[in-house]
């Protein structure tokens with residue numbers, strides 16, 4: 554009792570974070586100076602858990618987390634492609650849609666993903682402060698039309714339980730806020746963070762939804778399974794926001810395996826995002842046709858629960874727009890001409906509205 558805390562007293566997840574690789578010196582590279590420049594522009598962090606998932610150089614886990622000199626040669630793309638700052642009435646809050654807002658509550662992540670569309674901001678002090686969070690909550694309190702608040706960052710679950718609890722309590726106390734959502738990659742990149750205490754805390758703020766972020770079947774480990782089950786057992790509906798990434802998951806069979814494995818850990822695929830044109834990420838971006846083809850190979854071929862909305866987030870802040878393969882081919886004599894998942898053509902009678 555009363556003894557000083559030693560390193561061994563740190564919860565497992567904090568020790569893992571402290572033991573993260575933050576410097577490219579640890580990496581074998583033929584361009585060490587260029588890699589240093591990458592890191593000075595876009596921070597690096599790979600915690601030992603996520604590092605341990607790498608099997609070999611350039612595998613899907615490696616590509617998502619290891620800095621790459623291609624992040625530097627990306628002149629055409631926009632630093633803030635979604636114009637989040639343009640729709641930001643107060644710093645750290647984006648109000649783009651009529652009834653919901655995005656509130657940044659943390660600037661840190663458990664791994665700095667190389668494809669991140671906020672990579673110009675994450676890991677920088679000043680992106681989020683106690684003051685910006687307070688102003689964001691004041692804005693929500695003053696805007697009765699906001700019925701859905703999405704907490705994002707950075708990763709909200711890198712906050713300490715007590716701090717997260719304060720923010721959730723303040724939002725929960727606002728009568729017009731009907732639901733709270735947390736967007737987090739922690740169940741994938743640092744599942745040890747999902748402690749029984751955290752699940753118990755989150756449970757107090759229902760209806761609370763969570764969107765997790767898995768991009769490859771190799772990420773669905775025993776640890777991630779435990780984390781997601783713990784959240785689901787706390788009554789939190791789990792969705793997944795996956796990003797379509799060249800050389801990582803831009804393959805129908807990989808994506809099908811990922812979506813099936815998500816359902817097994819009680820996560821419903823929600824969005825599959827086409828890569829945003831964010832500066833420093835163009836080597837990850839595929840064509841939109843590739844995403845549409847993946848959806849075509851999922852729909853009908855496996856459980857409908859496996860099929861996320863494939864969406865682009867419009868450049869300049871137009872919001873998310875879902876895209877579908879063209880099943881409706883045309884109309885003829887009051888009938889619809891429709892192609893099914895096997896590519897067979899059908900005529901289906903239309904109805905009338907009067």
Ligand SMILES: *Cc1c(COP(=O)(O)O)cnc(C)c1O
Nearest residue numbers: 647648649650653654655703873
């Ligand atoms: C993605 C996003 C939302 C939430 O969109 P949903 O389609 O409701 O999941 C809200 N605000 C902003 C700024 C967003 O980028």
Ligand code: SF4
Nearest residue numbers: 662665666669707738
């Ligand atoms: S966890 Fe999310 S916000 Fe953080 S670096 Fe990865 S993609 Fe970006």
